[in-house]
Amino acid sequence: MRYVSQLFQPVITIPKGAKIKNTEITCKSQKLLLECGLVRPTSAGFFALLPLARRALDKLEALVIDCLEAAGAQRLSLPCLTSAKLWEASGRLADVGTELLKVEDRHGKKFLLAPTHEEAIADLLADVGPLSYKQLPLILYQITSKYRDEFRPKHGLLRSREFSMLDAYSVHRNAECANIVYGNVSNAYRDLFGKLELNVHRVKAPSGDMGGELSHEWQLPVSAGEDTIAICPSCSHAVLSEEKSVCEQCGKEMAGCNSVEVGHTFILGTKYSDPLKASFVPPEGPPTPLIMSCYGIGITRLLAASLEALSTEKALRWPRAIAPYSVIVIGPKEGSKEWSNAGKERADEISHQLSSVVGGDLLVDDRHPLTIGKRLMMADRMGYPSVVVCGRAATENPPRFELYRSGADAPVLLTADELIRTVRTDCSDDKRNKAVI
CATH class of the missing domain: 3.30.930.10 (Bira Bifunctional Protein; Domain 2)
Incomplete structure (x- = not known):
C-alpha cells in the first residue's frame, strides 16, 4: 500500500x-x-x-x-x-x-x-x-x-x-x-x-x-x-x-x-x-x-x-484504466468519535483487505488530522475512480463503508464483503483493459 x-x-x-x-x-x-x-x-x-x-x-x-x-x-x-x-x-x-x-x-x-x-x-x-x-x-x-x-x-x-x-x-x-x-x-x-x-x-x-x-x-x-x-x-x-x-x-x-x-x-x-x-x-x-x-x-x-x-474545470477525471491509483481509502479524523470507536483500526483492516484485491493500485489517505470532508474533496479533485470512506457507519455492527465511484451521483453504503466484491468486479473489468501496476 x-x-x-x-x-x-x-x-x-x-x-x-x-x-x-x-x-x-x-x-x-x-x-x-x-x-x-x-x-x-x-x-x-x-x-x-x-x-x-x-x-x-x-x-x-x-x-x-x-x-x-x-x-x-x-x-x-x-x-x-x-x-x-x-x-x-x-x-x-x-x-x-x-x-x-x-x-x-x-x-x-x-x-x-x-x-x-x-x-x-x-x-x-x-x-x-x-x-x-x-x-x-x-x-x-x-x-x-x-x-x-x-x-x-x-x-x-x-x-x-x-x-x-x-x-x-x-x-x-x-x-x-x-x-x-x-x-x-x-x-x-x-x-x-x-x-x-x-x-x-x-x-x-x-x-x-x-x-x-x-x-x-x-x-x-x-x-x-x-x-x-x-x-x-x-x-x-x-x-x-x-x-x-x-x-x-x-x-x-x-x-x-x-x-x-x-x-x-x-x-x-x-x-x-x-x-x-x-x-x-x-x-x-x-x-x-x-x-x-x-x-x-x-x-x-x-x-x-x-x-x-x-475533466471538469475544477477536478481531474481519468479514463479508469490509467488513473494513477484505482482506489483510495479515507479513514476517520484523528480525535473524532469515529476515531475513538476503533474507526482507525477498521480503516486499516479494510485497506489490507482491498490491497489483496487491487494490489499496489491502492492508496491510503493517512492524513488523519484533516477532516474526512477535506480529504474527500482532495480525492475528488484528483479523480480517483473509487473512494472508500470509513466514517460513522464503519463503527456500526456490521460496519459499513461509503463507496464514491467516479461518475456516480451519490455514494453507496456497503458492508466489507459487499465492498470487496464490488471492487473485485471493477478490478476484473480493469484487467481486461490494463495491467495493474
Missing part, C-alpha cells in the same frame, strides 16, 4: 477568490496537472513528470504495448540522435528543418534529436538486409522521447518540445499486404481508444512532409484543440473541416468542433526505403524496395487530451 503522506506531490494551493494572471496556462488539463502536483514546467515546452503522472503514463504505455503486440508488432529501441545524413538522403532535412533540434559532436558530425524515425528504421533494415520475402510483413515499434522545436509551445503536454511517443513501422512486399497490415494496426488503435473510453475519430488527412500514399489522423474532440473536424450526428462519420458540411455517407448535415490529433497513420510506399536502400528479395528477381507504413501515437499528448476531454 502507498500512503498519501509519502507521495511526492507538490500541490499548488490557489487562495479562494484569487484571480489567476498567468497567461501561460491556456487549458484545463495544463492547469489541473500543475495545480494537483502531477507535472512541473522546467522551461518553455519542457516538463518534469512527477510520480502520479508517471504512474498514469506507465499504465497508458502498458495499454499501448498490449494493443500493438496483439497486432503482431515487436518492440525495439532506436537512439534519440539520428544522423543528419539520413534526413538529407530522404530529402526531409530541408523540408522540416525549422522544427528540428540539431546537435554536432566533437568530430563535426551532425545529428538530430529525432521527432520521428522513418529514416532510422529504413537505415536499420538496409543494414541487416535485404530481407527475405518470407520475413514479411514485419512490424517494429518503440516508445521513446521525441523532440520538436515548436515555435510557440502551449497547452502544456498537448504541445511541448519533448514528448513521449509510440512510433511503429511496418514493411511489406506489396501494396496489398501493406493495406491489410494498415487495417490491422488501425483496429489496434480502435481497441486502445475503446479501452480508454475516448470518442476518437479516424479522418482522412494530407500526408504533408511525411509523404506517402494514404494518411489518417486520429482526432479527439476537445475545446482546447487546435484542429477542427466535422462529425455527423447520425452516422458518426468525421472529416477534417473548418465549416459545417454534408456527410458523404448519409447526406446529413455535419457539425464542426475543435479537436486534438492523438495519432497519425501513413502508408509511405517507398519514399524512405528507396533512397536508403532498404529492400527485400522476392521469390524471383533482384532485391526490391520495401513498401513502408508508419503509425504514431503521442503518448503524453493522449494523456493530457484524455484529461482535457473528461
